[in-house]
Amino acid sequence: MDLPKPIYELEYGHGAQYGPEEEAALREVLAAGAPSCGPRVKKFEEAFASYCGVPHGLAVTSATAGLQLAMIAAKVGPDDEVITTPISWISTANAAASQGARVVFADVDPRTLNLTADSITQKITKRTKVILLVHLYGQCCDMDPIMELARRRDILVVEDCAHAAGAEYKGRRAGSLADIGVFSFHQQKNMVTLGEGGMLTTSRRDLYERMLSFRSLCCRTYDPKGKYLAIDESKLPMGKHYWYLDFDDVGFNFRMTDAQAAVGLVQLAKLDGFNARRIEIANLYCQHLRGIRGLTSPYVSPDVKHVFHIYCVLVEPEFRLSKEDFMWELYTSKRIKVWSHYMPIHLTTAYRRLGHAEGECPVAENLFRKYVSLPIHPRMTEESIAYVADSIREMA
């Protein structure tokens, strides 16, 4: 098959954008011997936590690792249920399933595609331990009623903010809206740390300490007289010798490196600019695509600052092509790569094997027949945005 020539920003759809500032930061880390979890990680954690408006940040290797630590902090186990959304990357549900908990999928709001207090209420039982939300595509869930519901029942709430760095709900930042926030700095995200990376945020000291410990193998450090020094070797005061290690529990190595953190600090300073560009591109798409029969642009709630990690349109039955044909034609005739974020998790082979089945979340299943994500990231030029929009209009 003859495809049109690739267009760089449309073929390589991830948003990573580095400049001389990141390069300079990396040179400094190299000169310092590029340590594992060193002083730059601490600085990055403090800066990120302060950006979100919480006292504690904990840098990790990925959001997948962070979600797992969040479940461990909540002491989720085989007797527990975790309520989550079917529309997410599979890491979200896996965090609960990998602790042996039962994953309970609540259905989503048809406009925002997010969980709501109503949909969650229908799934709460005596065994519900955690509500695990996702601020899908960069738009925060309607948090006030959800937090009220959770507080009344003493249920811990974790916000998966993988799409939502810099997003806001009623003027408060994602990462400060629940008990624990989990961020991703994977190469496709709104800010990035050399391909992979993540951050946990919390206001609760007890949860922070538990996650800190499990991030680093639950390692305790003692001096020769058996005096306890630190739960995390990376947090030992400089120059202090430690002599033997003990372990409190069965933990992990989910530590971020200083090289990633040095880049993360630079990226954090650029995040609002990156998000402003994403919002601008989303507005341009909305203008260009307005009036096309059977194509619905994303709904944005008045309570949020949506940071458009993903720009998702709905291909309705009135559109000239089916969703699949629309996606195929965009690629084969225009070389525009689009995606469908995501296959509902309960319909994946892995979760069908765990007993989940079609019919569990009818709204999400119906939306899956329609949603398509158009390319969006700060590297896109005006020409490429117009090219995508014009190509879609041609197909309508």
Ligand SMILES: Cc1ncc(COP(=O)(O)O)c(C=O)c1O
């Ligand atoms: C909603 C959501 N949660 C979690 C993750 C996992 O992030 P990571 O790739 O950093 O493990 C992703 C990744 O795309 C995601 O989209």
